[in-house]
Amino acid sequence: MSVNPDRPAEITPEELAAQTALYAPFTQAVRELVDATIRTTVDPATIRTAQAEVEAITARLREEQLEGSLGAHFGHGRARQPWGNTVVGLRNPVAPPLRPVPAGDREGEVHAEVVLGAAYEGPPGLVHGGVSSLLLDQILGTAAAAAGKPGMTAYLNLTYRRPTPLGPLRVEGWVDRSEGHKTWARGHVVGPDGPTVEAEGLFVLPRWARELLARRGDAEAPPAFE
Amino acid sequence: MSVNPDRPAEITPEELAAQTALYAPFTQAVRELVDATIRTTVDPATIRTAQAEVEAITARLREEQLEGSLGAHFGHGRARQPWGNTVVGLRNPVAPPLRPVPAGDREGEVHAEVVLGAAYEGPPGLVHGGVSSLLLDQILGTAAAAAGKPGMTAYLNLTYRRPTPLGPLRVEGWVDRSEGHKTWARGHVVGPDGPTVEAEGLFVLPRWARELLARRGDAEAPPAFE
Numbered sequence: 038m039s040v041n042p043d044r045p046a047e048i049t050p051e052e053l054a055a056q057t058a059l060y061a062p063f064t065q066a067v068r069e070l071v072d073a074t075i076r077t078t079v080d081p082a083t084i085r086t087a088q089a090e091v092e093a094i095t096a097r098l099r100e101e102q103l104e105g106s107l108g109a110h111f112g113h114g115r116a117r118q119p120w121g122n123t124v125v126g127l128r129n130p131v132a133p134p135l136r137p138v139p140a141g142d143r144e145g146e147v148h149a150e151v152v153l154g155a156a157y158e159g160p161p162g163l164v165h166g167g168v169s170s171l172l173l174d175q176i177l178g179t180a181a182a183a184a185g186k187p188g189m190t191a192y193l194n195l196t197y198r199r200p201t202p203l204g205p206l207r208v209e210g211w212v213d214r215s216e217g218h219k220t221w222a223r224g225h226v227v228g229p230d231g232p233t234v235e236a237e238g239l240f241v242l243p244r245w246a247r248e249l250l251a252r253r254g255d256a257e258a259p260p261a262f263e
Numbered sequence: 264m265s266v267n268p269d270r271p272a273e274i275t276p277e278e279l280a281a282q283t284a285l286y287a288p289f290t291q292a293v294r295e296l297v298d299a300t301i302r303t304t305v306d307p308a309t310i311r312t313a314q315a316e317v318e319a320i321t322a323r324l325r326e327e328q329l330e331g332s333l334g335a336h337f338g339h340g341r342a343r344q345p346w347g348n349t350v351v352g353l354r355n356p357v358a359p360p361l362r363p364v365p366a367g368d369r370e371g372e373v374h375a376e377v378v379l380g381a382a383y384e385g386p387p388g389l390v391h392g393g394v395s396s397l398l399l400d401q402i403l404g405t406a407a408a409a410a411g412k413p414g415m416t417a418y419l420n421l422t423y424r425r426p427t428p429l430g431p432l433r434v435e436g437w438v439d440r441s442e443g444h445k446t447w448a449r450g451h452v453v454g455p456d457g458p459t460v461e462a463e464g465l466f467v468l469p470r471w472a473r474e475l476l477a478r479r480g481d482a483e484a485p486p487a488f489e
Contacts, residue, residue, distance in 0.1 A: 059307050059310055059311075060310070062314060063300065063310050063311075063313065063314040063317075064300060066314045066317045066318050066321070067296060067297060067300045067317055069317075069318070069321045070293060070296070070317050070320060070321045070324075071293060071297065071355075071356045071357060073320075073321045073324040073325050073328065074289065074290060074293045074324065074354065074355075074356055075332070075333050075347055075352075075354050075355055075356075076325075076328040076329045076331075076332070076333065077324040077325065077327065077328045078327045078328055078329060079323065079324055079326060079327045079328075081285050083323060083324070084285055084286070084289050084324075085285075085289075087289065087320045087323065087324060088288060088289040088292045090316065090320055091289075091292045091293055091295075091296050091317075091320065092292050092295070094296060094299075094313045094316055094317065095292070095295045095296045095299045097305065097309060097313065098296075098299035098300065098303035098305055098309070098310075098313060099299050099302075099303065100305060101303065101304045101305045102299065102302040102303045102304055102305075103302045103304060103381075105302075105381070105388065105429070106301070106302070106380070106381035106384045106387070106388060106429055107301050107302065107381055107384065108384050108385075108386065108387035108388065121301055121381055121384045122384060122385060122391065123382065123383050123384060123385065123391040123393065123394055124391065124393060126301075126384075128300065128301050129297075129300075129301055129381075129382060129384075130297045130300055130301075130356075130382070131297060131357050131382045131383070154332070155329075155331070155332035155333055155347055155355075156349065156355060156356070156357045157349050157357070158332045158333065158334050158347045158348060158349060158352075158355075159334075159348060159349065160334065160415060161332070161334035162331065162332060162334065165348065165349040165350065165397070165400070165401070166400045166404070166415065166416035166419070167349065167350060167396060167397030167398065167399070167400030167401055168349055168397060170393060170396035170397060170400055170419060170421075171391070171393030171394060171396060171397045172393065173393070174391070174392045174393030174396055175385075175391070175393055178392070189386060189392065189423070189426070190392035190421070190423045191422075191423055192420070192421060192422050192423065193392070193396060193420075193421045193423075194418070194419075194420045194421070195396075195416070195418060195419045195420070195421075196417075196418050197415070197416045197417055197418065197419075200415070200469075203331070203332055243426075
């Protein structure tokens, strides 16, 4: 795999569709395994057999693999998606994944419906407080990018109004205002009884990213940094 | 599995050791599979075979499983650990896992050495900003609990000083001050070039948790809520 961070390889729509059809169901299968790993109550012998089988699969997958992470190889070009991303990554089993879509009428507003299971637990039966912050950091950054002002988190302030139950949730983000390379965004996690966690953050496009965009000359398609 | 949220089942030290010896390596094997799933470049046929095998393992694990999440069944009793927790859970493949240990000389101070790989990526080659907030929410809560003042996050403010590279990191948390059921904690993620993300948060033991502890009568061993 050749790597040119200044100009990630472009792929055709057909290649993108083929790779999505290959990797999306595979990654989803691993997500299901993660859930089953936490919740299973089968006997020790069955666990040990499963462990040996998982190790064998991993060994075969590792026969050819990237040296580092996925984004560091493919970046976030026009065709490439952030498939390694912890929150939205199609190829990342840790990602629920969140799928933000345009919604509402505020600047850059995006919503995502998500169901969080056992893998995202903090207090018994509740979403880990840090998972809410993880999802909100992502959706606020997505809102900034959707408004054409992508950036990396400079600060993020979270207010926890009530416990967030595991299960179906909605995550919403939008741009509050922007000024030069700075964008202030807001958002919240919404549970069955209303908003549970509120977030407010500042996103800034760092100088190294602005220089990268200038070298690439594709400022018209700014990358999503998170 | 019988469930009594007011009084989670206690297990003997021998049972705890046996379960740790069974589940820790199994969960670690699934963590390795998660990493390989993201980084593999093997051919499509090998991916499809791996998917079918993963689905078969999951089906066997699901033949007997908890109806919901792990913590909701076992809680956080004296012997039981928060094995389902997204950040520290021994049985949760999403957890790196963070292993905070007492360190330093500030109240409740805990440190954790951790290596974050491809599963925790945001911008290319960097830790997702929300992952830093996830780890910090956990370690600040752990510090509060270590100081004998456990609570759930009321607010969490994060300041991102510089990018956090994937790889070896240290996460530190300590108690700043406390007042009744409120505890203010601080912490940071430390990379090769120093602190990258700083956090300050308020942790409060909610009324329902205080009532639960009062019913259980084991206030001398308060549970870790995150």
